[in-house]
Amino acid sequence: MLSTEAVRLLSAAATVIALYGVGMSMGNLFSTWLNSVARNPEASDKMRFVGMLGFALTESIGLFALLVALLILFKN
Numbered sequence: 001m002l003s004t005e006a007v008r009l010l011s012a013a014a015t016v017i018a019l020y021g022v023g024m025s026m027g028n029l030f031s032t033w034l035n036s037v038a039r040n041p042e043a044s045d046k047m048r049f050v051g052m053l054g055f056a057l058t059e060s061i062g063l064f065a066l067l068v069a070l071l072i073l074f075k076n
Contacts, residue, residue, distance in 0.1 A: 008072055015069040022062035029054050 002010075033051040037044050 008075070012069045012072045015065055015072060018065035019062055022058055022065070025058050026055065029058065 029051065033047060036047055
């Protein structure tokens with residue numbers, strides 16, 4: 001049987017898996033954005049807003065996952 005501490009550590013580790021997805025999504029987002037700007041420089045201003053919005057939403061998911069992991073780890 002697993003102890004309470006082991007379950008907490010495994011839960012926090014499972015929560016941090018979301019950070020891997022966030023990192024992959026950000027890399028994909030910015031590589032696609034740079035490729036789009038390189039192909040069509042005139043549309044750079046329109047794509048900048050959408051790219052930054054995507055970055056902010058993706059980063060918020062990462063911060064939420066990190067917050068949940070820290071809450072699991074440091075709960076009394």
